[in-house]
Amino acid sequence: MRSAYYFFILIFLWSFNLAAQRNIQTINSAWEFSSEKNEKTKVVNIPHTWNAEDAFRDGKEYFRGKGTYKKSLFVPQEWQQKRAFLKFEGSNQITTVYVNEEKVGEHRGGYTGFVFDLSEALNYGEANQLRIVVDNAHNTDIPPLDADFNFYGGIYRDLQLILTNQIHFELENEATGNMLIKTPEVSAEKAQITFETKIVNHSKVSKDLHVSVDIFNPEKRKIESLSKKVQLSSAETKSINFSKVITDPDLWSPDSPKLYEAVAKISEENSKEILDEIDSKFGLRWFEVSTEKGFVLNGKPIKLIGANRHQDFEGLGNALPNSIHRSDYKTIKEMGASVIRTAHYPQDPEVYKICDELGLLVWTEVPVINDVTDTNAYHDVSLKMQREQILQFYNHPSIVMWGLMNEIFIRLVFNNQMTEEEKEAKIRTTVALAEKLEKETKRLDPDRLSVMALHENKLYNESGIADIPDVIGWNLYFGWYSPGLESFGEFLDEQHKRYPNRPLFISEYGPGADSRIQTDEPKPWDYSEAYQLKLHRSYINQVQERDYVFGMTAWNFADFGSSFRQDSRPYINQKGLVNIDRSKKDIYHYYQARLLEEPFIYIAGKNYKNRYPKDANDSLRITVFSNAEEVKLEVDNTEFTSEVEDGIAIFELSLQEGNHELIATDDTVSHSREIEVKFRKNLVAEIDQYAILVNVGTHVNFTDESTGETWISDQEYKAGSFGYVGGSVYQKKQQ
Structure with missing residues (x-):
């Protein structure tokens, strides 16, 4: 195997040397990898992370430490008249490069690109040993310190070898050679x-x-x-x-x-x-934002509605090929979105190219999140991250906002061990860093908006940090972490009354939702798709009613890895509009009904095929998403009609046991679905043949993905049936 590998490298370098003036080649294949946790060497391809599995198996104990990549490269004698560079698109989070055991460079920070000049360390006319050490261990001088997502280790984006003439455009800078x-x-x-x-x-x-x-x-x-x-x-x-x-x-x-x-x-x-x-x-465009006009692009007002997006995927962690990035953003665009927030870090360079091409406006930010360390080193790395982000992605017309921080006081607020003096010191260093980031952002790019995302707490206003950027994003979870869906609009109105000239953006919102969990009686924290729909519908309506709120991005486009979470799916944050494997939840299609201009119709309930009414007199709720004014639903050759409100048409139907085909139409487009109805009263009668699977103590149905069996919602006991006797159901939060 090794001899074949060297043969490939020689052929690659020969063709590389014969190409035009600048030669760029990805060197992603066949790296020898080992780590502090497992010194046994294996061959891996880049993009690569060593946390694709253990972050979803070991939870918060997933490995964070050093990993080492090695490769042997034959360097022709002719290269002595050239310059050779190694370009990283992203590597988390301290990356050190050695050529023939000589250190040629170190980079701190896991989400922006960087370039090292290898020329002086190479031995020409012979094989050279390339060793790259990557360390994702917790480091108090490098953001992010703490967050609700995984800090995957590894060279998780493309790696390029670039050969130039002795005279060339500068490459080894914070812009990675960007003009x-x-x-x-x-x-x-x-x-x-x-x-x-x-x-x-x-x-x-x-x-x-x-x-x-x-x-x-x-x-x-x-x-x-x-x-x-x-x-x-x-x-x-x-x-x-x-x-x-x-x-x-x-x-x-x-x-x-x-x-x-x-x-x-x-x-x-x-x-x-x-x-x-x-x-x-x-691209050529101009924009402005105000509380009176909202966001105005090229002289035309536009309400920005879209989603946040994390960069991990089922089975891959954050080591994604460009094809998945492109598929994700195409899916976001097809949802009808006009904006995306790349939370909580700069994403792959391919992402911004895709957003340019598709027409998605972008809020991109540095990973200064949850907490700040009061050291010059932490401040310096944060500023360097912002410079790298701006200089590397400056040319993209899709980018309209540079993010400075996210929920930066959230750990301070919930830390009961800190003294008041320590809290005051933390506030001072955080505000000081925000001022530095704002100044550096405006020095490099005075034309785009600076923005900061805050969580629901008065400290942001009291400290003055909310006055630093051009616009404010609020991460608000009323109806989930805080009670009352109507409290969302009340909070916004109160903020607008106090700060009438401050443009507001809803940077995060949304409940957890598990596509296995279904109900017609949604409640907070039940993880049902129905409650996800209820909250998102309410939030969209409340934002549309308020001109001073210029946009909103749902949390999150896709479910993503979060090692400390113990939700209905362990180690996953389930607030996505789609699952971590990108299969769509109902809520994705609801956004299509609210945002698309072309005719759209969709029968909700892809994961709600099995229905269990009490009997033939107990009606079933069929939900249809559409952007028409009225839709028709045909069931067993009988047609029903319903008006559409907020993108939703509701049909209450009484159906007999058995399979039923549903066909919804607005006379321009149609959509069909099958459901199966089984009466609860008959389950006891058939208990000799079939077990009754009851999701004890809950109001939701749960469908097992591996067996296809549905565990039905519990009910109060009545003679001749089944159910609970006495007691009350625990409800974590009120609506």
Whole structure:
């Protein structure tokens, strides 16, 4: 096996060396991996995490420590005239790279990219040993310190080997070589654009160079070529800037995500040979936000409705191929969403490209969450994370908000061991960091919005931290962690009355929901899909009624790993609109009914096939989602009609035992589903043939995924039947 592996590497390097001026190759395959927990070596492919299984098996005891990746690379002698770089898209969370046991670099932080120059450490004309050590152990100087998601360890995004000429666009910086494309002034008539990059001369002589930027419109037609002559001394790095005004620009928006492209090139003066080339897509749009107009994009108001998204997937942890990222965001777009929050960290570079292409507005943030350490090191890493995020993703028109913090006082509020003096000190360092993050954000990008997500607590206003960013996001869980669905709107109105000029965004909301659990009598904390629907319906209505709330993102697009949770599915946060395997819950389709413009209809209850009324006189509730004004439901050749309110039509039907086909239509589209009805009164009569499976003490039905059996909701005992006698059902929270 080893000889075949080396043969592959030699062939790869040979083809690599024959390609054009800049060569980029992923080196994801066949790494030798071991860890502190298991020193036995195995071969893995990147993206890779060592916590894809144990975080869902061992809970909060999942392994957090060091993992080591090794690979042998043959480096041709010709590379001595080149520069070789290793580019990471993400590696969690301290990454140290060694070439032939010489340390070439270390990066702190698990959610942004970074680049190391390997050139000086390579031995040319022979095999080189590459060793990468990644450490995801808890570190008080690196955010996140604590959060409701897993801190997966490993090189969990693509890894690239990049070969350039001695003269090239700078790569080893916080922007990872990104050319910054700024659009400080955009209107329907014209757009002011600037292009900023740096070039480096690693050769031993000065060079007279020609640097150019070609601009292509959304139809891929070249519309401008900008150029200048540059003299670059040996070992010199120089900034290169261009400016251009485009008239009658094609504007980017969710409905029309039009993208321009810029291609930058370096050549020697009076030579057609290209020494280096980089490119970037960009978009032209402008936006503003206020309590009077809400969010206004290109002069048109738009209520932002969408979801948050974590980056893990069943069986993979956070080590996802780009195909899953693309599938996720396509699914979000198909829901009718206009916005996504990449909670609680910058996501894969592919994600922002996808959002540009699909037309999804983005709130992206750094993982400064739940708590802050009062050290210069923690503050410095937090600021570096924000710089890396902004500089690496600056060109994406989809991004409209840079996030600073999330629920940063939540651990302080619930910590009963801290003294008042310690709490005051924690507040001071947190506010100080927020001010630094805001200042750095505006220094790098004064045109986008800064934002911070808060939880339901007065400390954010009392400390003044809520006054620092441009806009505020509230994470609100009335009807779940706090009582009363109507309390949601009351809280917002009270905040708006106190701070009338503060634009508000609902950054998180939603209850846990398990697709195995069904009921027609939803209650808080029953984990039923019906209660998930009830809460989301209420929240959407209350936000739509309030113009000063400019948007909302449901928590969460998909169920995700959270090692300390003991919900109905252990170690998983179940507030997703879809399951962790991306199978859709009913609530996903409800958002389609509320958000899509094209005709839509869907019969809820994909996971509610088996129904158990008392008898033929006990009606069943059939729920249909639609954006029509009225829908029809055909059952056993009988047609019923119902008006649609808030995207929902309710049918109360009395059906006989047996299988029934349901067909819903609005006369333009239709949807069908089968259900099976079995009367409870007949279960006792058939007990000699079938066991009665009762979900004792609860009002919900539970369907076992492995057997297909349904454990039916309990009932009060009556003679000749079954059920409980006396007692009362415990209810954790009120609605």
